[in-house]
Each structure stands twice: as C-alpha cells, then as structure tokens.
Amino acid sequence: MKDTTIDDISLISIPKIKEVRGNLGVIEGDVIPFEIKRVYYLYDVPSDAQRGGHAHKELYQFLIPLSGSFDIKLHDGINKKTIHLNKPDKGLLLVPGIWREMDNFSSGAVCLVLASQKFNEADYIRDFKTFKSFKR
Incomplete structure (x- = not known):
C-alpha cells in the first residue's frame, strides 16, 4: 500500500480483566482489524x-510489549515518528507501506507480533532507497 502514512498507525488498548491475582489481556473479536495468520516474538x-x-x-x-520496553522508529517516505512501547495493555498497529526500525530494548524486553499473513519474503522491502521508490 503505497498511500499509507504515519497517521494510519495507531496505538490500540488491549481489553484487560483486572483481578487481585493478576491482569489478563484479551485479543479477540475486532480488537485488531485483521485475522491473525502468524505469531512470533522477539x-x-x-x-x-x-x-x-x-x-x-x-x-x-x-x-505488543509483553515485558520491558523498546522504541519503534517509523517512516512513511516523508514523515518520521518514534513510538516508545512499554505497556502490555497497549499495542501498536502497523499498516503496510511503513518503514520500521526497532531499538532501545530494555533488559528483559519481549515484543509479541501478531501478523496478518504467513511469512512471505516477496512482501518485504529491505532497502530504504527501494522503499522510497515504492512510496512514489
């Protein structure tokens, strides 16, 4: 999707059930706008x-930052933005056509990723100059 921008990225609150025994985060229904086809974590x-x-x-x-924190640097071909993720009840929805770099991982950080498709190397743009051309 060539026409996506940083404005299409959103932080989404994950519904939680609070209990004295601990919180439970739940992702089901329409919490995220796609069917989950792949799950992995860093x-x-x-x-x-x-x-x-x-x-x-x-x-x-x-x-989703399940534990600890990290930064995500985003670029839509024109605009840049950095988002700090550090709460397991807030996830970042990334849309196609956005360059991303992750850094500043805290000790013990765990990032869970829910993806709309299975791995497909042809879907990746791994060179920033190629990305800029793709966005034009």
Whole structure:
C-alpha cells in the first residue's frame, strides 16, 4: 500500500480483566482489524541492537510489549515518528507501506507480533532507497 502514512498507525488498548491475582489481556473479536495468520516474538535483544529495518507491501502487524520496553522508529517516505512501547495493555498497529526500525530494548524486553499473513519474503522491502521508490 503505497498511500499509507504515519497517521494510519495507531496505538490500540488491549481489553484487560483486572483481578487481585493478576491482569489478563484479551485479543479477540475486532480488537485488531485483521485475522491473525502468524505469531512470533522477539526476546533477548541486546540493548544496543536494532531490529526491523524494512517495510511490508501488504502485511499488517500488531506489536505488543509483553515485558520491558523498546522504541519503534517509523517512516512513511516523508514523515518520521518514534513510538516508545512499554505497556502490555497497549499495542501498536502497523499498516503496510511503513518503514520500521526497532531499538532501545530494555533488559528483559519481549515484543509479541501478531501478523496478518504467513511469512512471505516477496512482501518485504529491505532497502530504504527501494522503499522510497515504492512510496512514489
């Protein structure tokens, strides 16, 4: 999707059930606007490491900081934005056509990713110059 912008990215509150025994986050129904086809997570990321460094042509993702915190640097071809994720009841909906880089991982950070499609290398744009051309 060439015409997506940073304004199409949103933080979504994850419904939770609060109890004295601990909270329960629930993702079902229309909490996120796609059917989940793939689930993976990042963990044990060194604090000085970067993840991401790509964009997707069609894939939607929902990122949840299950533990700890990290930053997501976003670029839509024109505008830039950095979002700090650190609450497991708030997830970031990423739309296609947005370049993303993740860094500043805290010790013990875990990022859960829910994706709209199974892995497909052809959906990735891994070079920023190619991404800028794709957005034009």
